[in-house]
Amino acid sequence: MILFSKRSFATKILLYATLSTGLALIIACTTVVLREFWERRETASQALSIQAKIVAANVTGALTFDDPKTAREILEGLRADPSVLAAGIYRARGELLTAYVRDGEDGSLPLRPGTPGHQFKAGHLVLFEPIRLDGETIGTVYLEYSLHNLNQDVKRDVEIVVAVMAAALIVAYLFSSRVQRSLTQPITELVRAAGTITQKKDYSVRAQKHGDDELGALADSFNEMVSQIQRRDAELENARGQLEHRVEQRTLELAEANTGLQREVAERTRAQENLREATATTTAINDLLLAINRVYHELFEDRSAEETGAIITNTLVQEFGAYFARVWLSRPASRCHECHLAEHCTRGDECLHLIASSGHYTQVDGDHQRVPLGAFRIGLIAEGRGKTVTNNVANDDRIHDRQWALDHGLVSFAGYPLVTEGKTRGVLAMFSQRTLTPSELQVLDVFAQMSAAALANAQQLAALKEARGIAECANVAKSEFLANMSHEIRTPMTAILGFADVLLERGQLDNAPPDRVDAVKTIKRNGEYLVDIINDILDLSKIEAGRMEVEQINCPTIQLLSEVIALVRVPADAKGLAVKLEHAGPIPEQIRTDPTRLRQILINVLGNAVKFAEVGSVTLIAKLIDDTGAPTLQLDILDTGVGMTDDQVDRLFQPFMQADTSMTRKYGGTGLGLSISKRFAQMLGGDVVVVETQPAVGTRFRITIATGPLNGVSMITDLPLVSPARIKTMKIAPIDEKSPLRDYRILLAEDGPDNQKLISHLLTTVGAEVTVVENGSLAVKAAVEAQTVNRPFDIILMDMQMPVMDGYAATTLLREKRYTRPILALTAHAMQGDRERCIASGCDDYTTKPINRKKLTELILALARKTECSVT
Secondary structure, three states: OHHHOOOOHHHHHHHHHHHHHHHHHHHHHHHHHHHHHHHHHHHHHHHHHHHHHHHHHHHHHHHHOOOHHHHHHHHHHHHHOOOEEEEEEEEOOOOEEEEEEOOOOOOOOOOOOOOOEEEEEOOEEEEEEEEEEOOEEEEEEEEEEEOHHHHHHHHHHHHHHHHHHHHHHHHHHHHHHHHHHHHHHHHHHHHHHHHHHHHHOOOOOOOOOOOOOHHHHHHHHHHHHHHHHHHHHHHHHHHHHHHHHHHHHHHHHHHHHHHHHHHHHHHHHHHHHHHHHHHHHHHHHHHHHHHHHHHHHHHOOOOOHHHHHHHHHHHHHHHHOOOEEEEEEEEEOOOHHHOOOHHHOOOOOEEEEEEEEEEOOOOOOOOOOEEEOOOHHHHHHHHHHOOEEEOOHHHOOOOOOHHHHHHOOOOEEEEEEEEEOOEEEEEEEEEEOOOOOHHHHHHHHHHHHHHHHHHHHHHHHHHHHHHHHHHHHHHHHHHHHHHHHHHHHHHHHHHHHHHHHHHHOOOOOOOOOHHHHHHHHHHHHHHHHHHHHHHHHHHHHHHHOOOOOOOOEEEEHHHHHHHHHHHHHHHHHHHOOEEEEEEOOOEEOEEEEOHHHHHHHHHHHHHHHHHOOOOOEEEEEEEEEOOOOOOEEEEEEEEOOOOOOHHHHHHOOOOOOOOOHHHHHHHOOOOOHHHHHHHHHHHOOOEEEEEEEEOOOEEEEEEEEEOOOOOOOOEEOOOOOOOOOOOOOOOOOOOOOOOOOOOOEEEEEOOOHHHHHHHHHHHHOOOOEEEEEOOHHHHHHHHHHHHHOOOOOOEEEEEOOOOOOOHHHHHHHHHHOOOOOOEEEEEOOOOOOHHHHHHHHOOOEEEEOOOOHHHHHHHHHHHHHHHHHHHO
């Protein structure tokens, strides 16, 4: 605007009109170009995404069978699109299966697949598209697309828009130059009239009116203004004479008022002096209170009583000008026979201990290290004589050694009992070489109370630390006990359950008496129940110790609920109960939580519902709650079981407690399941509660968990037809249904004779050739020798607790010797961190005792085939 300030009005109108038109054209054209640019980029990214999905669908088979040739042929089909510069197919673990790069392009593919989605980079559009099969990601498609054509189209659009803008500006300028003449002529005449009036002081001049628009109104207003100025000049001349007379009268009135004002000023001066004295006192108090406030947080931090006492005495020296200050605390007496003041002690079991001293005296181990209760002024204050304050130390008979006070020039003394909860816990005392003002004494009363609270807090914190140390030692002892208990019970349970399975194998029970078969089944059932109890106790211990961790991953909602329904359907069918899955309103297709812990919660609560219901049904109702902006998944479980009273509900979630003892006798159980489920749910951002219950009618449990962010998550309005029996399992196709481990050579490192026999039997019955050693040293020797003669073991099953050399040391030593074959940790330890310790030592995976033959076979196959694929 400064650039146009010296231009004529006509020029300004012309320039402003042209600039406004140009600015509007620039904004409109820029908007059109940008919109066209972004729409073309979006179209390109959508087209590339569709092309990636087509490639992903076509290469599923090739990726499943690890066929790089077929995958390469599919990628060669992209040559028809000249904009596709490069493409690649990655396996599930991130290795590149095959790639395609257009002729003449000097490019390389990423070593690993990136985050799914598209990105624009330096004239290129790149896209990572996951390849899925049956809901599982088995690989990734990578496409690189050239944006050269898109950029050329945008450049052409910009050139067209610039040409149109230039033409429009020329037309706008020509049109504005014609219009401005009709607008500026009345204004020019008005300026000329104003100049005439200014130079000649002739107020009879009037502006000519050219129309009834705003300029015509401006001319009328200008003429009216000139008329008013003409009339006002005449009135001012008349008023000047009258004003001189009124000034004379007003001067006399002001002289009289000034005399009264002087009297009022004198009175206010006296009031101000009084206020100044009060303000000085208040300021002094405020300064001291601010000083105390500065150390308040220091006093109540986690410090020892000695450290807190040092802060108190330092404050008295620095802020109150104490010559020296001290703090004594009442503590049990010790070594009284060595105290030089023992003759003054009337108690013998308690005395004052000096814990802090600042100022002229800083030592805490001198003559006043111990002061008997009731002796000297300090002891009298502590015994209940109240505070002692004096500004005349030399003549106050309450001071024990007045000559010493005179020698040091002491004037004042203040001693306060440190009282909390009605009990005197010590004494705070200070000597000063000046008089203590009333304001200082007021603040000292407050500071003494604060000091008493701070010292009591320090003593309580010390007691809490000592108690916490004892509790932590007890917690460590409990954890060690649980770990040892778990190991010692799981080890024999491996043999018990394993040989029970052996006795129950088909072909060995044909001639056995029925009661013997029933006895074996009873042994197996109760052994499994004992293992479940151990697992529950370990889970509860981990939660109480704060060592239980939950993960947050995406999991499909319906699949997880269907799996749980399938698991509880078996015992429900045995009792003739219907198990149903329903939903109330839309629910998210997937949530972000810990699926293992959520599954454990649902199985516990649903299992209880089935256990306590004899007839009727058990229903699981899913509902999304999103009222507060933090969405939660609500899972209601309704049963037609025995129900509960209010007293029974109050005890329900306590560890080792059931509704009452009759429930335990009739239905069994440890009372841990619901307690663990509630704590898991709270760790997942929710809870487990009883919503309603009625004896002999049934109960409604409610489970809530946080779903995590739901942005972009599809909602399910109708439950899909998912078979309840469809449970996700390891996708391993056995070589032979009867002998899946045929031709597998397995090295078993196990020191227990019973477990050696059991595991060898389990593996040989499915076709494996098993070599057994009893410690880690022999395992290392056998593994290295077998590899030397080119007959390596397919896998090593390594017990982690063995004599001579344990499994951790043996595995570490094998890895140091560059042994690359799989090693599976086989241990009775199941505490938090045991798996991580096994993996850290070099094991490929981990499983706990007792042994599950099916799971063990699947793990062996998975690890062995993983090694074969990596070698290939």
